[in-house]
Amino acid sequence: MDNPAVASPIDIDDLREPQIRLYGLSNADGVYTFYHDETNNIRRLHINAGRLNVAELSVFVLGGLVHEGGPRPIELQALREAMRIQKSAGEIKLQHVAKGGFLDVLGSRKLTTFLQWIAGSELTIHYHQLDPLYWSIVDIIDSILPNLGDPGLFPYHVLLKSDLAMVLRCDIGATVHLFHAYGYPGLAPEGRKPFLQQLVELVDYHKAVLPTDNAMILRSVLRAGRSLKSLDFIEGYPSNLLIEEFSTFYLGRIALFKNSSHVFDMEDNIRGLLLKSPLTSNGRPVTSFRFADSKHEPGIQLSDVVVGVLGKMHSYFTHTERDEVAEDRAALNEVGLENAVLLRDLISRSHKTNIGFLNHVANMHDLDKLNLFLRFLDGIYA
Template identity: 65%
Template sequence: MDIDELRDAEIQLHGLTKADGVYTFYHDETNNIRKLYIDDGRLNVAELKVFVLGGIVHEGAPRPIEIQSLREAMRIQKTAPEIKLEHVAKGNFLDVLRSRKLTTFLRWLIDNGLMIHYHELDPFYWSVADIIDSIVPELGNPMLLQYHVLLKSDLVAVLRCELAATIQLFHDFGYPGLSPEGRRPFLDRLIEILERNSDVLPHFNAMMLKGVLQAGRALESLEFIEGYYPNLLIDEFSTFYQGRIAIFKNSTHIFDMEKVIHDRLLETPLTSQGKPVANFRFADSKAELGLQISDVIVGVLGKMHTYFTNTGHEDVAADREALAGTSLENAKLLSDLISASHAANVTFLHHVASVHDIDIPSEFLRNDRYGNYTRGWHGETQTLEDEPDEARGFQPALSVRLTVDQTLEAEWGIFNRRLEKEGKRLPSLSYNDRQEVMPSRLGPYADHHLGWGRLSVLNKITEDAKGSRALLAEAGRIARAEFSKESKALFAEVIKQAKCAAQALGVAVTDDLQAMLDIQAVGLSGRGISLHEKNLPLRQLGLGSSRLFVAALQDQARVNASIALIDEVEHGLEPHRIARVLRQLKAPKKDGSIKAQVFLTTHSPVVLCDLAVSQLHVVRRDKITGDVTALSAEPQFKSLDSQAVSRTTPEAFLVSTVLVSFGLQY
């Protein structure tokens, strides 16, 4: 195997910049189940745990590591031949956090300038991801590629809701060895599971995932899930060892002796530019002290990632709030260690897991979430500094940066220029926090908000009031009761024929056979309920009317919101309606305070005429550098009547070039 082919592809795909560095890696593993397969409708393991390959790492060539002081500090018995996780802590992840010995261990790592590295793999995600990987690239839709990773994560989230049913489905169709004739019914069964559990996803995500699975039924083949050995989900784990060796090919890799992995690597020799790769070796942990340290940290990381993957988000949040004393201190130390390692080299930490799970460790291990990354904003002088100096009138503020790379993957992160220059790792904005600040788009598809679908503004108002689940359950009960009143006569002939056909084949059916409304099948939990005026669905309102209606609902829903975002506020609105919307946005609360800070974009002179010039900023993009600037329309012209310009010639603010001329009158 040529590691350069594997290495170059990974570096290009993920934009890795420090893979050529020289380091010494010590590798141990945990939760290596050797193989994952389905036998008689069940997995071969009682519990799915996250596989972790990792350990400690330091810059440069191998050097002596002295651990006697650590052994003494943790009071490890002299008769113990090596340090193992069991000497430091036992139990699940929350139990491990309570250990004072873990505090000593983590402080020792930090004080000795050692970093950690790991490759974590959720075996269920790895087993399911091939379904999406077999469909999306074959559809030839560039827009879907930007959602590729999210689609895989959403599918995993849905299938986890019915794990036993999913495993049985895989068993029935010999997954990942589907036959051509089994392709369509397999995807049909997946769609049924999705429809039963679509409420775990945002409405748009659920519809997009369903559309992808439906499109997959028309493909000529599903490359990664057809023709393989039936019911064998993971064959072996040596691939992940090869990956770490390849990415850091200029470094030294020392692995704890695992005979199966050792033999597999010998069977498939690694080469680079035609020469054998010799940057790795296997060793006995009793003689290699770095491996002993790696055993402990990998054990902790394995418990940590398994806990986050197998525990609901609400339970994780509750456990986080309950942390205190030693547990809280260890969470902070673990966070510092992970952050420092990531800042040193982002390639040290590698995740093969759902994007919905990757953010959870950062959220759980946070010190005070984003407190260390705040900047300072001075409201009077309109200036921003990297330090929140409250003595000088600067209030703490967070800067959020959105980055979209060549793969069209978006990353939301906290930004602080000073910390970035110091090389410190700046955290990503967690998935839950993105959901908290996520604006509702007032665009051409505003009609979604006129029903009780997931993430609709009506659903939000309902949740804030009595709870949407309870109301929808009651609506379903009423619908079934009303349907049953008319269904007996309506379907009588069909039911009679069905009863006779069943009895002819010996199926025992009684006179209680009847047609009833299946609420889940008709989707009453989503957009099945919407606002109507008499018998007319409000979704059929004109574009302008529906946008105004939704704007009013969103204004009602954003009681605690501090920011509102509107793109092209004039879209679909007549001039007089534009003025009305702007007045509503500018109107204060009943107590006189500001409702929210509103950011809106426009290409309309009508909007400019209705706003004060102090509220206007002209956005320009440099054609060469790509830099975007937003210039205030007021400060440079305080001596002039700039408000008059925005009233009489608003088009001047919208064009790229303004030609000014003057002449003499004779």
């Protein structure tokens, strides 16, 4: 169905080339078939009457499975039988594998069967993960750092964003109240200095969550920002609208792997947003993506399980302190340990196949928890 409100075309090469250069993605021109599903898509994130429009922030994940070459049949009957999924179930979904939080899911023997089947296939996982709080606050640092005239701070830009996210996460209620009071991310010029001053005070109040040096550097950067003549990315924008919509992340995957086929689960909202602006490459229409009913797409069914598990895993890291993550890892039973190893190996295989398959918009401290829990063999997050 055509969307009547068609906007100007988008050249996907303008989107992909900066990513390729920034991250050194050498295999983005490869030909793959991606199957995508999503979890924790809250549509938009905004503040209304001093409260977020969602009760709890969970990590958004867009991803699933990918294989080399063009589309081909994926046979699921053997997997359905191994997992003892009833014939009355029209499709495989996470609820057929496990229920509950991440640790509950990790203890499922059916998950073991599923992950072993993926590991033994020619399929690889891929995903884009986004912490909505982190994504909502990175523009604070990006508005300050380039204008301070201190190139020595640039290597710390990701750490500064991560540290600020950790501070603001300590008391979400206070953070939302502060944002609402100043119309963030649409600050008025007169709100620039007091907004940053209140951020400094929050850093002082919650400094125990950061190493001493980290807190000092973050504090000094925020203080220095008070003297700037503008904060380019957080002034003049709609007040209290933190995330307008999520179609940009779909678009990013299509653009980066423009020579590949992309099959998305049918999401009318996302489909409508993408159809508003025709996609082009070298002046030609981009036709490499489509939306499909998961009941007729085995790749999407498998992707539902993949993103469901990954969404629970990354949300667990954002809501759980590092020490508790370590304790939970040490307390895993035999099934949980086996599934943790299987997950680790699938993520490592994905990274080895193509580093563009994995994309994390999250603070460094949560990625450290990922490595702490899954224990990648090279000692760092793959």
